[in-house]
Amino acid sequence: MLRVENLRLGFTSGKTALAAVDGISFSIAKGETFALLGESGCGKSATAQGIMRLLPAAGRILDGRVSLDGENLLALSEADMRAYRGGRMAMIFQEPATSLNPVLTVGQQIGEVLWRHLGLAGAEATARMVDLLRQVGIADPERRLNEYPFQFSGGMKQRVMIAIALAGEPELLIADEPTTALDVTVQAQILDLLASLQAQRGMAILLITHDLGVVARMAHRIGVMYAGELVEVASREEFFSRPHHPYTQALFEALPDISRRGQRLTTIPGQVPSLAAMPPACRFADRCGHVMAVCREQWPPWRGAGEHTVRCHWHGEASATDAVHHDITELGVATGRDFLAVDDLKVHFPIRKGLLQRTVGHVRAVDGVSLAIAPGRTLALVGESGCGKTTVGKALLQLIAPTAGSVRLGGHEWVGLKGERLRAARRHMQMIFQDPFASLNPRLRVGEIIAEGMEALGVAGDAASRRATVVALLGQVGLPDEAVDRFPHEFSGGQRQRIAVARALAVQPELLICDEPTSALDVSVQAQILNLLKKLQSELGIAYLFITHNFAVVEYLAHDVAVMYLGRIVERGRAEEVLRSPQHPYTQALLSAVPVPRLEGAAAVIRLPGETPSPANPPAGCHFHPRCPHAMEVCRSRYPEVTEVSATHAANCHLLS
Structure with missing residues (x-):
């Protein structure tokens, strides 16, 4: 149905055109899903924009042919192309808000x-x-x-x-990261919908993603892109059982998993080369663990045939999963008294209406949360969007004033602190926000951003000692000394997140609240950040509250897990207990919906009807009963008490009582 032949796309810079997509060829049959994989900056989205002829003003189609059922789309007038866009071919864009x-x-x-x-x-x-x-x-x-x-x-x-x-x-659907912003339950629902529509209509899908779990679930064939080129094309079975290219193997090795819990994740050194500095031969050579002299001198040819072809000089077939892992010392042993103790925390936002803005109700964003974290341990707080996870994190820091409840850090009460006392207390607890670009001041240099908290809290002495401390912190998070005098926009997403980590560490906190710190990152950059957090915990004994919906990260990093639904904790326990033996139907549904990056081993997805109810009008009884497949009459009338499954595992569910 779709045939792309030697497509070259570029972006003009002055009088020159820099190639972002450099001669890629692939085809997609009717009813087939072809997945494009690769890190940010590899040219995946530019390829999709080129096919749809939706390139930005500086974009140019330099060469090649794109045909849909034999019709050359690149030769059509703009008026004729409009009949194709949205009709015979459509695109799901990565950022719905824009x-x-x-x-x-x-x-x-x-x-x-x-x-x-x-x-x-x-x-x-x-x-x-x-x-x-x-x-x-x-x-x-x-x-x-x-x-x-x-x-x-x-x-x-x-x-x-x-x-x-x-x-x-449409006959052809281009889906650019269609489920990145979605919870696992909604993601499963959307993937099921696309698969069923594909079966009904014979629709072809070009799927652009960096989630290997989604690829395993949806794709028939996979193409791996690196620096504007395809480097490996394989069927789903071949791709997951025998990845050949060193880059593909490195992507698999960077995935967090419970089997790698005490080990350092393999990372890919460096980053994707810029358009202006493309190597003349193999573009992956500078980051490859198997690089040879020929890799820097000659463009690698395609080899292989049929369902599996690869562009690489290296002929070794060993998967990266055979690589040697470096152990990371685990400090996650409970040390008696909890460092952070949260008891019955509530955050209710008033709903105001009318000319006089009278309060007519409340949004119960957080409705009685209790949790505890011991020194040197990681508690993962998981749940769907809108359940109140981020509000909990902000309420702990008093960025949002709690309505009721207690937050004790090291035995000292935080709720009610104001002014200088609150500012001084915040030294002990810091937050890493979800979007590093939005949380770093674009007008300040990196050194000023990191030193700002130190100055405000009087941590370091004079300017010279502060600068020395900043340089040491940058080294600790794996950034060079010269980063001190650069601005945030000069760094990649992963590097910006490292700067955010350094800023949080600058005031020597005992607890870090990490709000989805890896959600916007490629798997290779995610591995770097997770290795960094593990290393800092082993060296400094920092405790983490890790807010996330990525269960692979939870398996790798967390010691304890708390599952949140509609403002309340519904299950808590050691990570291995909650992930291996979930007791609450909601936890079971969440875990069943997680796509796994392998061909077998995935459990049947538990479908949850409807969506999360509004926290302004929660259901009577158990909040989960309208969506629960096991709901009983008692669930509709009375909220369940805590049931102890073991000494460290508990859930709020009538099925257990």
Whole structure:
């Protein structure tokens, strides 16, 4: 159906055009899913934009051919191309917030596609829109058609984007990281939807992702991209059983897993070369553990045939999983008294209406959370978006004032602290935010960013000693001394996250709250950050509260796990207990929905109907009962008490009582 031949795309810089995609060729058959894998900056999204002819102003198609059912798309006029876009071919963009029109309702945006490509209008179009929103799992679709994008959460915006892409009944769907912003339960729902539509319509899918679990679940064939080139193409079975290229093997080796718990994850040194500094021969040579002299002199040829081809001079077949691991000392042994003790923490936001802004209700974002962390241990707080995880983290630091409850750090109460006392106390607890670019001041140099907290809390003495401390901190997180005088925009995403870690460590905290610190990172960069956090914990004995929805990271890093649903903890225990023997139906559903990066071993996904209820109007009884497959009459009337499964494992569920 789709054939891409020797496609070259570039971006103009002055009078020169720098090639971002350099001569890639692949094809996708009707009803097939072809996955493009690789780190950020490898040219995956540029390839998709080139196929759709949606390159930015500086983008240029330098050479090649893209044909859909034999029709050369690159030779079509822009007017003819509009008939293809949204109709015969559609794209799900990576960032839904910037892809949806903020001044049009969701119904208007879906309706535009239906009218233009299918000729539907009026009641017929409305019925189709309602059906599309219901298919992608949006509750109460009749009402939500008239709402604007800002009234939807990030995950729901992504589902709207998918509904728009599917509205024109495309023959080819290009999905650019379609599930990155979604929880595992919604991700499973969306992947099931795409698979069922593909089976019904014979739709071809070009899937761009860095999640090997999603690839294992969806792809028929896989192409690995590096620095604008394809370096390996294989069938799903060949790819997961015998990866050949050193880059592919390194990506597998960087995945966190419980089997690597006490070991250092393998990382890929350096980063993807810039467009202006592409090596003349093998582009992976500078980062490759098997580099030879010929790799720096000659462009590697394609070898292999049929279902598995690879572009590499190295002929060794050993998978990177045979590599030697370096042990990391574990300090995670409970030391008696808990360092952080949170008791019945509540954060309720008032709902105000009317001219006088009277309070008519409350959003119960956090509704009675209790947890504890011992020195040198990691507690993972997991759950779907909107369950209150980040609010807990901010309330612990008093960035949001708790409504009720107690937060004791080292025996000292934090709730109620103000002014100088609160500022001094914050030295002991710091936060690493989800988006490192948004949390670093773009106008300050890295040295100033890291030293800012030290100055405010009086940690280091004069300017010279502060600078020396900053340089030492940068070395500790694996950044060079000269980074002190550079700005945040000059660093990659992984390096910016390291700067955020250094800033948090600058005031010598005993507890770090890590809010999804690796969610936006490639697996290779994620491995670097996880290795760094493990190393710091083993050297400094820091405790972590790790907020995440990535269960592979939980398996690798966490000692204890707390599962959160609608503002409350529903299950807690040692990581091995909760992950291997989940007791609460919600935990079981979450774990079943996690895509695993291998061909076998995945359990059947437990489908959860509907979506998380609003914390402004939680259900009576057990909050989970409207979605629970095992709900009983008692679940609808009474919230379950804590049931001790073992000395270290407990859950709130009537099934256990």
